[in-house]
Amino acid sequence: MEFKISTKYEDLEEGVLENWLAAFENTLKIRLPKDYRNHMLKYNGGFPVGDYVIFDADSAGILVDEDIHVQSFDELDNGESELEEQAEWGGSDLITKGIDIGYSSAGVLIMSLASGEFGSIYHMFSYGEPQKIANSWTEFVSYLIDED
Secondary structure, X not given: OOEEOOHHHOOOOOOHXXXXXXXXXXXXXXXXXXXXXXXXXXXXXXXXXXXXEEEOHHHHOOOOOOOEEEEEEOOOOOOOOHHHHHHHHOOEOOOOOEEEEEEEOOEEEEEEOOOOOOOOEEEEEOOOOOEEEEOOHHHHHHOEEEOO
């Protein structure tokens, strides 16, 4: 799966994303999983390239109520983004020790930072409870496909 950085962040000076990520991790008091860190340093969240990118739940062996149509991922922005605000609040309130990392057309994507679940990806439709869909960022990305 290919990703694209938002045009707002295409021309950042070298080192800016590293500084924002270091400040974010400092606020969280945790170092993010390496695979997710690398994605953030390259794409600052960004979005998947494709007309209708979904998480392929069938291939992942996950039963979901409807397609998880992935739209975008949260970015860092010098302390001014939703992701950074979450860190100040102590993370997402949707799962224990988690952060909201992106959006689907009908819900939110969450990464666990809890011991034993560190780096696991959850999805929560606008209804219901969070559901674990991948053990890591890398596994999550491996199940993204363009259905169009």
